[in-house]
Amino acid sequence: MRRSDSHIWRKIKSGLASAIAFISAVLVITPLGLVFFHLVVNGASSVSWDFFTKLPAPVGAIGGGMANAIVGSLELLALAGAIGIPIGVLGGVYLAEYGSARINSVLRFLADVLNGVPSITWGVVVYGLVVLRVKGFSAYAGGLALGLIMIPLILRTTEEVVLLVPNGYREAALALGVSRWKTIVHIVMKTASKGIITGILLALARVGGETAPLLFTAFGNRFWNHSLNQPIAALPLQVFTYAISPYDDWHRQAWAGALVLVTGIFCVNVLVRILTRGRASSVV
């Protein structure tokens, strides 16, 4: 009698735990669904050919697009990548392949702290270090702010995937009389390349949506940027500016901009999934 009682009680507890886990999972996914649904409802109608090809219309006029912001975002990502990718990848390789265990654990800790720094802080830092000194907002400053955010992100993912490369490959290459750095570049990094590229793409997707670090660096621009020394438009920045404006047409365009941004980031994540799909079969 007591046995079956405890059996029923156990079943109830197990069912309850499953239910709570299920509800939590739904709660996690719901915001994504809601955001995307909202963006499509409010923004899809404004995503047009004009949106991708035209400059913003003058204040008060209806229409125009965000061509300059889309191109500007790509330019900023290129600048950020030029700073963040080499430093992040080489730093990650250093942590995985060289250095003493004690110093590396300190560096790793610092990288994790940097990953937790609010992104607006990077904007302020670059504002103080660059913008104030050269007395002007610029694409370079925006790219630098985004690049600094990318460094610790890429550093940690690179380190992890490089550590996953089995030691046997390093030994095999070294035993052929191949030098240490050639072994690392041609064998280790090549073996880990999928994982390294994944880390880079995720970092680009992350900074591609950043607004705060661009507020006092890239600043935004309603026209084409003709020199990287000048302020430059960026999609998230444009969305921010339009969203807090008093005009309905700008609100619609802000929705459209947000939709394009989210779709772009979604596509990068899908690309990452495709890249990492073969992971179980290959080594890293």
Next chain:
Amino acid sequence: MDNLVMATPEQSVTERVEPLAQPPPSIEPAPPLTFQVKNLSIWYGEKRAIDNVTLDVASNAVTAIIGPSGCGKSTFLRALNRMHELVPKTRMEGTVLLQGEDLYSKNVDPAIVRRRVGMIFQKSNPFPTMTIGENVIVGLRLNGVRNQKFLNERLEKSLRMAALWDEVKDDLHKPGTSLSGGQQQRLCIARALAVEPEVILMDEPCSALDPIATAKIEELIYELKARYTIVTVTHNMQQAGRVSDYTAFFYLGRLIEFGPTTKIFTNPSERQTEDYITGRFG
């Protein structure tokens, strides 16, 4: 089962070892030496892995290193091409001469040492990002060889020497990891041969292979002996008996006994050697 498969190579081994055993070692003319190891000691941190080992490795012969796990066989093998230095906090004393040159003198680049002394590992490790063909010539490529004609010639020659050419000649563009375990190990041997070393070190090359693949590797070792000096670590006593001309028995980092394989296996001077070979411990 194992013995059945191995019957033929074993016989041939006995035949070719016999001449060595017939005249007493003392009056035999000294064979040319590839390695001369004197008073070698190696520490990993505080732990002493090799304790004052002195041993000569004869040229164009197979020297087998046997002993229980943790006896220092692998460390000793790796000291012959400075691979043990990859472990942090290693320290060594003594000298290792390769053809009379000190491998550990200050102006010797370990990369050059390893080009002269190739190595085959327990677990076959063809590079997963490369095709069969690329795997064979990777050592030359990364050492700066660009001449495509030369690379192609060396590719075929190395695969032929590793007895793999006929099996893979139509699949050179396929990934190296698509081969079977035994083929992968022969691919690794071809890769090591492609840089034309003088010596090949083997660290339990067959321990992950089935008896048929093992027999092929052993046959290969016998053929390679004509051109190379081979030092192999093995856990498999029968294998040591089949393939080697000389056997060194290590225990707790010390060289207990070293001599012609037939003597070590039939009439060892040390009690410990006999106990190990007859399976009383280890």
